[in-house]
């Protein structure tokens with residue numbers, strides 16, 4: 001660290017949003033960015049780079065090992081390993097543009113089985129995050145599940161990146177088809193790490209914000225204080241200065257940094273001897289984790305020979321309530337929603353949006369088919385139960401208290417008072433599974449439903465209760481809403497009451513995105529960079545709407561014929577790779593097409609030799 005340098009931006013956290021934000025901002029060589037990341041550099045760790053090993057970093061040094069508080073709304077009060085009004089100014093257009101700008105899409109090769117037919121207009125081709133549809137041998141999904149869904153009367157839409165997301169099908173994954181490794185902010189960083197204006201410090205855990213001015217009015221930050229956790233400097237406190245402070249430390253990191261800096265609810269800060277500088281009780285609120293059935297409700301007799309390297313998942317079925325509840329359940333739930341104006345712990349603005357989603361047939365339930373471990377896991381997309389994340393110690397290194405408050409919202413359905421999220425998940429799962437279990441051709445391979453879909457609704461709900469918990473898709477904690485509606489940041493990500501402290505990570509989502517949050521987090525980072533560039537005037541012109549490509553100029557993924565490091569048998573267990581032969585052929589040279597040059601660089605520098 002250059003102790004005298006004042007950076008343009010100091011970013012706390014080099015995760016999904018923070019690192020991509022830094023990369024986009026430093027495209028301008030006159031902008032200097034420092035990123036402080038508490039963890040170490042994991043870019044050569046196969047548990048991170050190999051898509052099939054997803055999940056294997058749990059309980060390693062890359063896992064914060066945070067647990068929620070004991071949850072009365074979950075079976076046996078268990079705690080969960082959670083690792084860690086109106087929207088103001090951001091809308092579908094801005095975000096769908098940002099999605100495309102973050103993406104470098106590779107259409108699947110024509111011979112890829114089970115591949116959807118992507119609409120080129122819905123994808124981006126020059127972003128930092130590669131995406132493609134999986135190479136797949138999944139005739140289960142295309143030959144059995146899709147026809148069964150069609151027979152049951154469900155829609156199976158085309159490319160859902162255009163905005164019509166309801167229905168079943170494969171979604172693109174953040175995978176670089178060049179050598180089939182994970183594409184993420186870390187791999188994007190590898191391609192640009194020689195930039196002289198991008199300074200990434202690992203093992204640098206931010207404790208709090210240092211202030212240049214705390215006098216009346218909006219307070220002004222000077223920089224970030226942090227601790228070197230590598231042992232190199234005996235944990236002494238260090239600091240860095242910048243014009244703008246960006247918190248990208250995630251749902252469990254950013255709210256605590258604000259609280260330790262004196263921004264939050266005085267009732268929480270004062271007992272910890274922290275002087276409140278901005279009274280902002282929305283800090284740490286609006287945290288939620290969609291409830292997920294952590295079990296395999298459908299079991300089937302279907303053997304498949306994995307030939308090696310397949311990434312057999314992400315067949316996602318997104319359903320509105322109308323499609324997955326019986327008419328009587330849907331009417332009873334609608335009656336409750338109609339008669340309820342407000343829910344404790346949920347801002348009215350958020351509830352209004354939920355009702356809008358409910359009545360306009362937006363997806364509220366997902367069935368995630370993950371074939372490599374033969375799972376089909378239902379979960380709620382937009383839970384009504386919300387909780388908090390706060391500090392409860394003056395020790396800056398102490399873990400925060402994370403309380404997603406599962407199943408805390410109760411509803412009156414008919415004459416019964418029920419935990420809303422559990423009731424909805426249970427009824428929807430049972431209905432959906434019943435439909436599939438009785439629809440050919442899937443019914444031909446189905447061996448068991450567990451819990452049995454013929455149970456009484458009450459017994460089925462109890463079974464779901466015993467088997468449900470975190471989906472690992474936590475968002476919120478610093479909602480982007482108007483201050484009056486319970487927000488912590490405005491549409492320019494600025495923390496209320498401050499002049500130059502912003503938040504760019506999943507904690508600012510005011511509503512749970514009705515899908516997996518990672519893609520939206522990348523899009524948010526790209527859009528945030530655009531806002532910051534406009535504020536600073538560092539980019540004179542910015543193309544708001546990038547030219548949409550037509551099919552003739554799109555890149556095509558050409559999966560290399562390489563033996564993957566890890567393969568799986570049909571039960572999802574890893575098997576030696578020696579005999580693996582991929583079913584996909586092609587050469588990486590096809591990607592060296594003019595406008596995808598950046599992608600070529602990413603591929604060349606990011607993953608050579610890592611498999």
Ligand SMILES: Cc1cc2nc3c(=O)[nH]c(=O)nc-3n(C[C@H](O)[C@H](O)[C@H](O)COP(=O)(O)OP(=O)(O)OC[C@H]3O[C@@H](n4cnc5c(N)ncnc54)[C@H](O)[C@@H]3O)c2cc1C
Nearest residue numbers: 013015016017038205206249250253472505506516517518
């Ligand atoms: C096990 C698991 C599986 C998931 N699977 C999926 C999936 O399949 N699809 C999907 O869409 N989403 C998935 N998610 C969710 C997705 O990963 C997150 O929504 C997303 O990464 C959040 O991005 P972020 O930038 O907000 O935070 P993060 O990516 O968590 O980044 C925060 C960064 O800040 C660092 N940090 C924290 N505190 C400090 C501090 N004090 N000082 C310095 N640095 C700090 C952290 O180490 C981290 O690097 C999964 C999450 C988990 C945990």
